[in-house]
Amino acid sequence: MTVRPARIVLGTGNAHKVAELTAILGPLLPGVDLLRSEGPSPVEDGDTFEANALIKARAAHRISGLPAIADDSGVVVDGLGGEPGIHSARYAGTGSDEDNRNLVLERLGDSADRSARFVCAAVYVDDAVEIVRTAVWEGAILSTSRGSGGFGYDPIFVPDGGDGRSAGELTADEKNAISHRGLAFRALAESLDAR
Template sequence: MANEERIEAAADARRPGTRIVLATHNAHKVAELRRILGDRLGMHELVGYEGPEPVEDGATFAENALIKARAAAKHTGLPALADDSGIAVDALGGAPGIQSARYAGTRDDRDNYELLLRNLEGAADRSAQFVCAAAFVDGEFEHVELGIWPGRVLDAPAGEHGFGYDPVFQPDGSDVSSAEMTPEEKNAVSHRTRAFAAIMPMVRERLG
C-alpha cells in the first residue's frame, strides 16, 4: 500500500460512524437486534425509530421489510435497517407466515401461539421454520437478505425467554424450545441473527 493510501485509510478509520435507524417500535426486537448486531456495527450507531408505522401490505417477508426500511429512511433521512419475520408451519401451508404478529387478531404473543397450537391439534407433521428478512435502505440503494431457522412446533409452550412464538418452537438439533434458551444461545443461531449477519458486510461496505 502506498503511503498516501495508508494515510487515507487511517483518516477513514477515525471518522465517526454513521447513524442507522432501526425501523421498528417493538421493544423486544430492538433489544434483541442490539445484542445481535453488537460488534457487527463497527463504528456505526444504531438509533431507535419513533416515526409513523407504514402499512405492511407486502406479499412476502422481504417486501414488508423493505416497506418498513423505506418509511424509516424517508422519515429520518438516515440509512435504515428493518426486518420482517415470523413462523411458517408446513402443515398449515406456510401459515401464519407474514401474518404471524396478527395471527389471532389481537397482536398478543400468547393469543397467537395458542391459536397456532389449536390449529395444529392432531397434526402428525409439526415441522416449521422461523423466517427473517433483513432489509437495508440508503437513499435509492436497497438490499435484502433472508435467514431461516428450521425446527418444529411443540405440543405445549415451554420457557420464559424470548418473545413471539419462541415458547412453542423447538429448533432442529435442540431438545428445548427457543424460549428455554438464554438470549446468548438463541442469538448465536436464530433466523434474525442469520439474516443480519448476512446483510451487515454489505451495510458496512456501503457506509464505509
C-alpha cells in the same frame, strides 16, 4: 476501506425486537449508533417477508433521513399450509404473542406434521442502495409452550439440531447465535462491510 454511517435507524417500534437487533448488530457494527424509529408504523401490505421489511425500512429512512435497517419475520408451519407466515405478528388479531401461539397450537391440534421454520428478511436502505438478506431457522412446533425467554412464537418452537430446548428456553446469546434473525443480520452486516 468501508465507511459506515455513524447512525442507523431501526425500522421497528417493537421493544423486544429493538433489544434483539441491538444485541446482534452492536458487535457487528462498532461505532454505529443504532436508533429506535420514532415514526408511525407503516402499513405492512406486502405479500412477502422481503416486501414488508422494505416497507418498514423505506418508511424509517424517509421519516428520519438516516440509513435504515428493518426486518420482517415470522413462523411458517407446514401442517397449517404455511400459516401464519407474513401474518405472524397479527395472526390472532389481538396483538398478543400468547394469543398467536395459542391459535397455532389450536389449529395444529394433534397433527403429526409439526415441521416449521422461522424466516427473516433483513434489509438496509439508504439514498443509494437497498440490500436484502434472508435466512431460515428450521425446527418444529411443540404441543405446549416451554420457556419464558425470547418473544413471539419462541416458546412453542424447538430448533432442529439442538438439545431439545425451545427457542423460549435458550438464552438471548444462544438464540442470537443460531436464529433466523441472527443469521440474516450477520449476512446483512457482512454485505455492508463489502460495499
